[in-house]
Amino acid sequence: MTGSFATPAAGARAAASPAGVAVHMTDVSAGYDGAPAVEAASVDIPTGALVAVFGPNGGGKTTLLKLMAGLLEPWRGRVEILGGPPTGAARRAAYVPQAELVDWSFPVSVWDVAMMGRFPRLGPLRQPASVDRQAVGAALERVGMLAHARTQIGRLSGGQRRRAFLARAIAADPELYLLDEPVTGVDVPTQEDLMALLDEESQAGRTVIATTHDLAAASRHFTTVVGINRRIMAAGPVELLNDPEVLRQTYGGHLLMIGERGVLLDDAHHHDTASGPERHFHEGDIAP
């Protein structure tokens, strides 16, 4: 199944900005060391959409994001972002890696990290100027980290770390946000704050694509969803999450129905630790 959005929600949002497609993938396959992680993926994401990419562990969520960020070459198929190949449009996109991949002992402050968002547009010869400091200050203000600007990043809480990295993305003034698990493992107030920010960005016509383990958060905060389990299993308005069939396909049958919405259970760990049907929307908090 391939996905294409003609969704009322995304359409209405995109109408404020130039009509168009922010991400266009055609029949893309990719992986690592010969092992496929994404197969035959075709998806169009309209400009200004607020997209949650969901799916089981190892289902290709991060790979899909890396393809869009130009960090991974597709084996076949074509990826276009903002009307061109990912490498050509890189400076108009901001990518935030998963928190586990960051060296938190690195001697940089919150301010330094946010300022890095300005580096690519400056180029080698220009030094950060007042316009860059203003952009960094404004970004830190928006994520509520201005008071911690001088703090070394290792001294921050989990939620503050995500805020600092989102500030780097905002400071880059991108047209496309590519966020790997931006709200995983953070406290509820931080999750609400960051999602409100991403919603503002999408209202302003910028496209936001975030992977998530948290289906509850996805259904609450996002307008559109892409379900991936190696292949794109679903793509469309967030209401797709109400469709048990969509969840069953995406999570490969390891799905229990509880209440109105599906609750997934996607891997052996969950079955090992299963203790009855009262499980909640989660899957990623058990390490793969």
Added chain:
Amino acid sequence: MSPLDAILEPLAYPFFVRALAAATIVGLVCAVVGSYMVLRGLAFMGDALSHAAFPGVVVAYLLQGPFYLGAAVAAVGTALAIGWVSRRGRLRGDTAIGVLFAGMFALGIFLFSRIPSYVGDLFGFLFGEVLGISDADLVALVGLAIVVLALVVVFWKELLYSTFDPMGAAAAGLPVGRLEYLFLALIALTIVVSLQAVGIILVVAMLITPAATGQLLASSFGRLVAIAVAIGVVSPAVGLYASYWLDAAAGATIVLVQTLVFGTVLIGRAIATGRGGQPAATPA
């Protein structure tokens, strides 16, 4: 003798003044480049490239060519070869480094042992002869140092971003692969600058020890570089005077001064933290 005399007396010798100038420049360049190296986990690479420069030095000696050129070709060539081998997958970076650096060093020893009139100054190559630096050497050293520092000044932002978050930097459009090669070349050039002062074996200390001390103390990259540069610039003077008055090997004494500073900071921090005090890296 008064303390002033103790400082002034060696300055009467031109070789001492040249050594002081050369070692200070070496300390400065090493501290700057070393600050990026410790954060990139490339300490081992520094050791490897200095050994890899050896065959270049020997060939330059045999051909009576400029020592710097031979060392630069061998070190930069090996740096690029290591980058190429490890980027092609299959071998881990440290494996590629180990194979190539031992091979290059062996080639240097082989060539050196074939020199007909065996001059026996291997010791000088291995441990440096900062007191033997000529005016011409000093000019070449200053020129190379300016090239290295200029490249760091131009690319400091890109190097910092790609060191901290290579994936984020690549996704933002920075040429992370080319920056890696550039940085390896910078390490190689820095080693060439340093070889005469401290020799093949001890270069790695000049690169790593001041930056490592900075890393113990600093909460920001700017402060790390500032501390490393302060140690890198002051320790050669202290070391050279100590070696003059103690009649000890100059390069080794400079390195020992740096090691002593590192050890003092390490222990001081351990004591401060053990008392329940905040470590010195507390942000302002």
